[in-house]
Amino acid sequence: MYIGTRLISQTACAVMALLFLTTLPAATDAYAATQGNVTIKRDDFGVPHIYAGTTYGIFYGFGYALAEDQLFQMDMLRRTASGSVAEVLGAKYLDHDRLTRSSYAAASLQRQYESLPPEDRAIFDGYAAGYNARLKEVLAARAELLPREFTEFGFDPVEWTPLDVLKAYVHSMALRFSDANAEIENLALLTKLQKRHGAVKGQALFDQLRWKRDPHAPTTVPADQNAVEHPAAAALSSTSLIALSDAAIAEQLRLQKLRYGGTGPDSFPRASNIWVVSSNKTAGRESMLVNGPQMGDFSPSYIWAVGLHGAGFDLVGSGPMASPWLIFGTNGKIGWGSTAGMGDTVDIYQEKLDPRNPHRYFFNGQYHDMEKRTETIRVKDGKPVMLDVYSTVHGPVVQFDKDKKTAFARKRTWDGSEVQSLVAWIHSMKATDFATWRADISKVTLTINNYYVDASGNIGYAFLGKFPVRPAGQDIRLPVSGTGEMEWQGFRSFDSNPSTYNPSQGFIANWNNKPQPDYDSSDYMYWSAVDHLNEVNDELNKQKTLTVGEVWNVVAKVSFTDDNARYFLPLIAAAAANWPESSNARHAAEILAHWDRNTIDPKAKGKSSAGYILFRNFLPLLAERVIGPLVPKNLSGGVDDETQLSAISPFFPTMGTKITYNALMGSASGVPQTVDFLAGRSRDIVLREALEEAMTKLSAKFGSDTAAWTEDAEPHVFHTENYAKIPQTVARNELSLPAHMNRGTTNNRIIFRDGRVDYCDVTPPGQSGFMQPDGKLSVHARDQLDLYQNFGCKPQWLNADDVEKHTVSHKKLTY
Numbered sequence: 146m147y148i149g150t151r152l153i154s155q156t157a158c159a160v161m162a163l164l165f166l167t168t169l170p171a172a173t174d175a176y177a178a179t180q181g182n183v184t185i186k187r188d189d190f191g192v193p194h195i196y197a198g199t200t201y202g203i204f205y206g207f208g209y210a211l212a213e214d215q216l217f218q219m220d221m222l223r224r225t226a227s228g229s230v231a232e233v234l235g236a237k238y239l240d241h242d243r244l245t246r247s248s249y250a251a252a253s254l255q256r257q258y259e260s261l262p263p264e265d266r267a268i269f270d271g272y273a274a275g276y277n278a279r280l281k282e283v284l285a286a287r288a289e290l291l292p293r294e295f296t297e298f299g300f301d302p303v304e305w306t307p308l309d310v311l312k313a314y315v316h317s318m319a320l321r322f323s324d325a326n327a328e329i330e331n332l333a334l335l336t337k338l339q340k341r342h343g344a345v346k347g348q349a350l351f352d353q354l355r356w357k358r359d360p361h362a363p364t365t366v367p368a369d370q371n372a373v374e375h376p377a378a379a380a381l382s383s384t385s386l387i388a389l390s391d392a393a394i395a396e397q398l399r400l401q402k403l404r405y406g407g408t409g410p411d412s413f414p415r416a417s418n419i420w421v422v423s424s425n426k427t428a429g430r431e432s433m434l435v436n437g438p439q440m441g442d443f444s445p446s447y448i449w450a451v452g453l454h455g456a457g458f459d460l461v462g463s464g465p466m467a468s469p470w471l472i473f474g475t476n477g478k479i480g481w482g483s484t485a486g487m488g489d490t491v492d493i494y495q496e497k498l499d500p501r502n503p504h505r506y507f508f509n510g511q512y513h514d515m516e517k518r519t520e521t522i523r524v525k526d527g528k529p530v531m532l533d534v535y536s537t538v539h540g541p542v543v544q545f546d547k548d549k550k551t552a553f554a555r556k557r558t559w560d561g562s563e564v565q566s567l568v569a570w571i572h573s574m575k576a577t578d579f580a581t582w583r584a585d586i587s588k589v590t591l592t593i594n595n596y597y598v599d600a601s602g603n604i605g606y607a608f609l610g611k612f613p614v615r616p617a618g619q620d621i622r623l624p625v626s627g628t629g630e631m632e633w634q635g636f637r638s639f640d641s642n643p644s645t646y647n648p649s650q651g652f653i654a655n656w657n658n659k660p661q662p663d664y665d666s667s668d669y670m671y672w673s674a675v676d677h678l679n680e681v682n683d684e685l686n687k688q689k690t691l692t693v694g695e696v697w698n699v700v701a702k703v704s705f706t707d708d709n710a711r712y713f714l715p716l717i718a719a720a721a722a723n724w725p726e727s728s729n730a731r732h733a734a735e736i737l738a739h740w741d742r743n744t745i746d747p748k749a750k751g752k753s754s755a756g757y758i759l760f761r762n763f764l765p766l767l768a769e770r771v772i773g774p775l776v777p778k779n780l781s782g783g784v785d786d787e788t789q790l791s792a793i794s795p796f797f798p799t800m801g802t803k804i805t806y807n808a809l810m811g812s813a814s815g816v817p818q819t820v821d822f823l824a825g826r827s828r829d830i831v832l833r834e835a836l837e838e839a840m841t842k843l844s845a846k847f848g849s850d851t852a853a854w855t856e857d858a859e860p861h862v863f864h865t866e867n868y869a870k871i872p873q874t875v876a877r878n879e880l881s882l883p884a885h886m887n888r889g890t891t892n893n894r895i896i897f898r899d900g901r902v903d904y905c906d907v908t909p910p911g912q913s914g915f916m917q918p919d920g921k922l923s924v925h926a927r928d929q930l931d932l933y934q935n936f937g938c939k940p941q942w943l944n945a946d947d948v949e950k951h952t953v954s955h956k957k958l959t960y
Contacts, residue, residue: 182959183275185210186952190939191912191925194452194461194948200264201271203456204469205960208275208305211449214913214923215466216283217292218445218873219276220302222467223309225871226316227251231530232523233300234872239522239530240403241869246520247534247541248320254311257564265568269307272469274960277304293916294874311564313467319563321868322485323591323610325413327669328493328624329544329553330401331355332386333394335623338776349819350775354804355622358665361674361815363682365594365606365653366645366661373641375663385626386495390548397544406870411799413669414868415439417484417889418656419594420681420699424602424897426651428690431898434598435697436473436482437889440465443873444863444880445914445926448891450906450941452948457575461904461941463891470570473893477902477943478577479599480895484655488592488610489667490558494539494627498550506537506552509629515542539627553624558611558636559590566590579605579646587639594655600897606653608643608660611636622668654681673803674815677708677887697894701936704886707795709802710742710760713767716809717836720829729840730833733759736851744795744885745858751883755854757795762843765793767835768801771808771822796887858884863910873914880910880927882934894938905938 183206184196191214195206212219224230228245230238258269280302283290295301334354339347366372389397398408405412416439424430440447450463451471462474472483499505505512515535522530535542539554546552559566566589573585579597583605586595592610597603613633615621625631643660645653659672666672684699685691714737721734740756741747748754753761793801807814808822809831823831847854861882867873893906910930913923932939942948 180959181205182957183209185956185958186948187954188942188948188951189953190928191923192450192452192941194454194942194952197455199267199271200456201267201274202960203453203458204268204271205275205278206958207451207453207469208272208277209279209958210275210451211466212276212279212283214915214925215445215449216280216302216915217294218466218867218914219305219313220295221871221873222313222317222867223303223305225867225869226312226467227309228520228522230871231525231527233298233525235525236527238871239524241871242522243530243532244400244403245316246522246532247543248324249315250518250534250541251308251312253561254315254564255308257561258307258311261564261568266307268469268568268571269310271960272310273305273307275958278958278960280304288918291918293918293920296918297875298872310467310469311567314469314567315563317465317467317868319559319566319591321414322593323490323559324555324557325405325487325667325669326491326493326555327401327410327413328622329389329397330408331622331668332624333389333397336388336394342775346820353807353816353818353820353822354776354800355668356666356671356816357622358663359659359671359673359815360662362659362672363674363676363678364659364661364664365608365655365678366643367648367650368662370645370648370661372643372661372663375641375661375665386624387497387546387549387551390546392548393544393546400544409800410669410671411801415485415487415657415670416797418654418677418681418703419482419484419596420652420654420685420696421482421596421598421604421606422652422685422691422696423604423647426685426690427696428692429898430602431693431896432598432600432602432604433693433696433897434480434482434596434604434895435700435892436484436596436894437700437892438473438483439888440890441868442861442863442890442909443867444865444878444910445874446891446908446910446912446929447868448908450908450912452941452943453574454945454948459943460574461943462574463893463906463908470567471574472570473891473906474574475895475902475904475943476574476577477600479579479582479597480897480902480904481573481582481598482596482893482895484594484596485657486592486594486608486610486660487657487667487670488608488612488660489621490590490592490610490612492539492556492613492615492621492633493543493624494537494554494556494631495624496537496539496542496552496554496627498545498552500550503545503547503550503552504535507628508538513538537627554627556633558613562590562611579603583607583644594657594660596653596655598895598897600900600902602897603647604653605646606644606655610642612642613637621665650686652685654678654685656681671800671803673798673807675709675712675798675803675806677703677797679711680706680708693896697938698936700888700892704888704936705743705745705884706887707742707744707757707760708798708887709764709793709795710737710740712802712806713760713764713809714738714740714742716828717832720832723829724833728833728837730836732851733763733836733840744887746855749855751858752855753858755851758847758854758856759839759843759851761795763835763839764802764805766838767832768793768805770831770835771805772801774824775820775822796885861885874916878916878922880930882930886934892933892938902943904941904943906941907933907938909933 193210228242449466452461460476462471464472496506520532539556569588576582590611597605656678658678746754863880896903913925915923
């Protein structure tokens with residue numbers, strides 16, 4: 146037992162354990178009468194290595210070390226995940242708390258936890274106990290150890306329970322990356338399109354804005370590989386659905402903005418890249434994995450690194466700070482990485498309500514009462530708020546449409562197996578071969594891409610998730626009738642999920658793209674020919690074999706490449722041959738012809754070149770000319786929710802980019818263009834008009850000398866709010882670098898050569914988020930910024946001798 150900085154003797158520990166045995170939760174009884182030692186060794190970047198002899202001890206050290214580095218951030222994450230932010234920050238966060246409380250049921254997680262075998266419960270028991278041990282030290286020495294943020298925000302941290310560990314994981318992983326859905330929003334779009342253009346043309350436009358499959362989209366599983374067939378959906382109809390009322394449309398847009406920060410497919414969390422290269426592809430016969438998970442840039446760091454040694458674990462890696470699973474890492478025999486899968490694991494059911502009682506719904510021939518639970522939300526400087534959460538047989542009700550007497554319930558394939566998924570991932574960190582690793586992760590029900598590399602030179606990929614067998618005629622882009630005739634008919638086997646092992650091309654690459662050629666888009670992710678994976682593939686295909694340095698340097702190459710330019714520049718070049726040499730459009734084409742597609746000017750640090758400035762301003766104007774006449778911004782009440790024209794970004798291909806490119810390609814597009822967005826105009830004319838408008842606007846701003854056009858690049862900002870827009874430190878701790886880099890929140894690299902592993906990573910701004918009571922930051926709060934900016938990579942140690950050689954601090958705990 147560790148209290149303050151003093152170690153209690155083993156005899157005293159045993160006595161105290163016996164005295165308090167009857168008061169401990171049942172889940173920790175197995176450890177109440179036992180004791181164990183934990184050693185924490187930290188290297189010169191502050192990365193802790195945990196040594197213990199039991200699973201409980203390993204995760205006790207994990208929770209303790211994490212609390213040393215991220216106590217305030219963890220406390221705010223606990224509140225983010227439990228919907229108790231308003232309790233300490235006020236009514237401004239009530240909407241967040243309401244949404245969180247209604248998104249999942251804590252009682253389900255508790256049941257899942259209680260059904261685990263003792264060895265698996267020990268993971269969460271130990272984590273919470275270690276965290277709480279550090280918390281007691283902090284509260285006993287507040288003047289030296291209490292993070293400054295608690296003083297400035299005016300509240301104290303509280304203890305964690307095993308359930309809090311699970312809530313944090315579910316909110317930051319399951320709800321953030323496996324709960325995306327746009328079916329109600331898509332129904333709103335279809336409703337408005339048909340109201341404006343009629344049923345037939347409105348449906349045709351919807352199919353071009355929200356396509357089912359684009360055969361030109363790049364895939365992670367190579368096109369030449371035999372795979373389990375996923376037939377295309379048949380022609381579908383939405384005639385069984387009741388159109389949304391105007392009030393429901395407005396409410397849906399509000400909820401989408403609250404949940405995701407925006408509306409439309411471009412608002413959903415995504416953007417992570419990875420490439421895994423087999424020993425047949427590298428010049429020195431190395432196998433290699435480079436992962437760039439784009440989970441958001443935050444100050445302090447969202448990613449936390451750690452080594453675990455003992456009780457069957459011997460590995461080093463990193464993951465989101467609250468996750469007891471290291472999402473990226475190696476155990477010396479294998480290495481693994483992840484990106485968001487973007488598969489369709491969620492359906493929305495439109496419930497028909499009893500006209501006399503809005504909390505009764507029609508299912509299988511009769512009306513049923515909705516289930517209800519009531520949550521109490523405490524509010525700082527205000528009265529508690531009561532929240533009623535309703536559920537149907539399909540899941541929690543996410544929205545009522547009172548005018549149309551309907552409600553919408555959210556059904557998830559992974560509901561009730563979130564803990565199973567986490568435990569499966571944790572077990573997979575012990576695997577030493579592909580078969581074992583694959584068997585472990587096959588139990589994961591969340592939609593995640595997982596990747597594998599090993600010391601024998603092998604590479605592999607598996608598209609994780611539990612996917613339903615849907616009834617014939619279901620349009621997965623839209624809600625489905627909840628009256629009973631459109632129920633799931635079971636689940637597809639894991640073996641039918643896309644996967645590959647040692648593909649002949651010698652590498653596996655992904656940037657949240659389509660998993661395999663015959664896979665349909667989900668209701669929120671529309672895979673397209675326009676995809677930034679093509680940038681990675683180009684680099685990996687440049688040569689028959691690549692050096693380790695060349696594989697790593699792909700990170701720097703793609704970080705400053707405009708993701709859209711490769712698709713439009715050839716069209717501009719071809720059209721420009723027909724334009725008068727003296728025209729502004731021809732001049733614009735010449736500027737773009739000499740542009741290297743970089744988002745920054747290599748000759749001027751932190752600045753953008755004329756080519757980038759021109760293209761960045763041209764593309765939204767082009768999209769507006771192509772899409773605007775048929776899908777104007779005011780279709781959704783003044784907000785551009787359907788096409789995301791205002792969100793066109795150089796850092797990932799948005800829907801506006803994809804739709805515009807499809808329209809310009811016409812019959813050559815992978816998405817059939819039954820409605821002509823160009824309205825009979827030639828592609829050349831549309832391109833020319835948009836370029837001329839861009840040139841006119843930019844000349845007015847910068848002057849007629851285009852060679853002198855320059856402006857500051859978009860900065861790379863490390864935000865002080867977490868992924869849910871909840872403060873995780875004081876605002877003055879925001880950081881930025883001069884130019885945005887389209888790369889991972891962290892980048893890590895695993896190299897196997899001669900049977901040994903070389904692992905390194907960079908996790909900016911640094912390992913620690915500790916802000917001392919006097920306001921000073923930990924020495925490890927910002928010590929990885931330069932490394933990140935210069936595409937460096939710090940070693941992570943696995944071998945016991947290497948860890949010892951690089952240890953700069955050492956702590957022993959007893960539980």
